[in-house]
Amino acid sequence: MSDLINASLKELGAALTAKKVSAVELATLFLDRIETLNPGLNAFIALDRDKTLAQARAADETLKVGAGATALTGIPLAHKDIFCTRGWRTSCGSRMLENFISPYDAHVVEKLAAAGMVTLGKLNMDEFAMGSSNETSYFGPVKNPWDVARVPGGSSGGSAAAIAARLAPAATGTDTGGSIRQPAALCGLTGLKPTYGAVSRYGMIAFASSLDQAGPMAKSAEDCALLLTAMAGFDPRDSTSLERPAEDYSRDLEQPLTGLRIGLPREFFGAGMDADVRAAVEAALAEYRKLGATTVEVSLPNSGLSVPAYYVIAPAEASSNLSRFDGVRYGYRAPEYGDLNDMYSKSRAQGFGAEVKRRILIGTYVLSHGYYDAYYLKAQKIRRLIAADFQKAFESCDVIMGPTSPSVAFAFGAKSADPVQMYLSDIYTISTNLAGLPGMSLPCGFGAGNMPVGLQIIGNWFGEAKMLQAAHQYQKATDWHTRMPEEMK
Secondary structure, eight states: OGGGGGOOHHHHHHHHHTTSSOHHHHHHHHHHHHHHHHHHHOOEEEEOHHHHHHHHHHHHHHHHHOTTOOTTTTOEEEEETTBOOTTSBOOTTSGGGTTOBOSSOOHHHHHHHHTTOEEEEEEOOSGGGOOSSSOOOTTOOOOBTTBTTBOOOSSSHHHHHHHHTTSOSEEEEEOSSSTTHHHHHHHTOEEEEOOTTSSOOTTBOOSSTTTOOEEEEESSHHHHHHHHHHHOOOOTTSTTOOOOOOOOTTTTTTSOOTTOEEEEEGGGGSTTSOHHHHHHHHHHHHHHHHTTOEEEEEOOTTGGGHHHHHHHHHHHHHHHHGGGOSSSSSSOOOSOOSSHHHHHHHHHHHHSOHHHHHHHHHHHHHHSTTTIIIIIIHHHHHHHHHHHHHHHHTTSOSEEEEESSSSSOOBTTSSTTOHHHHHGGGTTTHHHHHHTOOEEEEEEEEOGGGOEEEEEEEESTTOHHHHHHHHHHHHHHOOGGGOOOGGGO
16 A cells, blocks of 8 residues: 555556555545644645545545546545635635635636545645745745755645655646746656646636646646646636637657757856756756757747746736735634724734735735836736747747756745845746746756756647656656655655
């Protein structure tokens, strides 16, 4: 049984179908690991063994009958606590929603439940997905399983830590400026942000609506392809959901890479990248050349403006989205207040953490009279230029590659006193969100302190299958994605 913690989703599915293990036994295996290891990691913040085992028993019944079973039936996963999940606490890592029990399921939760997956629990995250280190959660920071003195990355840090520690074989995450890819890189796993609109945002608590996108996190590209196939699809409840034919994202996984053109943006390989990250990324690119791919230099001249543009647009949208949390209808309400305005003020002051307040203030400022044109409108124009840069680059390449993060995971507190330094952690990932493109991170080696390094792959719109093919072929030739922290064995 213990060898199943390292099994791929396909292997777990085969074991369940062959009756070598039951869904109840599989769920119990992971629940027991969570009970043992989670206190030292703080990855899970909501668990309900009875609910999980009830879902597992239902999956076993489906598997017994055979009809209605899918490749994912009976396989456990965990959800980032930004997804509304019926009957579960959905807190978004905030005191504001500490006691909120969702009455409905997010579209992503619905789709994975329909595929027969079993929910292990809800995962810790930066408060309202605002952060790059998982240090802003009201429930305390998540620790990196490779070194508990270091951050796991954010905001999907709970998802990344849970998979790296083998507390769950897969998890959902969200990516607004790199929040799937960056923690995947820092924890040594595979994470994918799809094209904007490919996966519904219904029931996903909003941070920045034009940037947020849900995606899968797992050990390998093959696992992510299976999950994305189940997650993606049109949803009329989300006005930004795209009506497109259903895709099998694993369809090209076994195709060779001969002739694949990899674009290397000169802006990604300049100053700012640590030497150990550069060495691991260049070794990965050398492996791709061995596999038949060619590399070509491209340019993304406006990518240096992505961080300032993002930190105007995202806070502006956050200040609008978070105005609903006012202590009136749901969420935290201050215990003592004078009049209505005092209740608003105290509920928000006490319910939100420092980073959320900072971004609300920035967002309100850039949207205010006299500053909208100077900041918000200008940032939107830069966003269009960034998207155009990518389209020009894709004229000469099929995918773009580079580092996911400029450094390996850093120590707790190393950047929390300097927000700008923290924001620069996402310098290689933010431009993808601004352009609405798909991107993913996969493990490509280790850097200082024996910490994982992530290679980023960026595709053109709806190029997820091509990215997954490139990642899978690399993972067939290497074993970085199979490594797990010694302390978690």
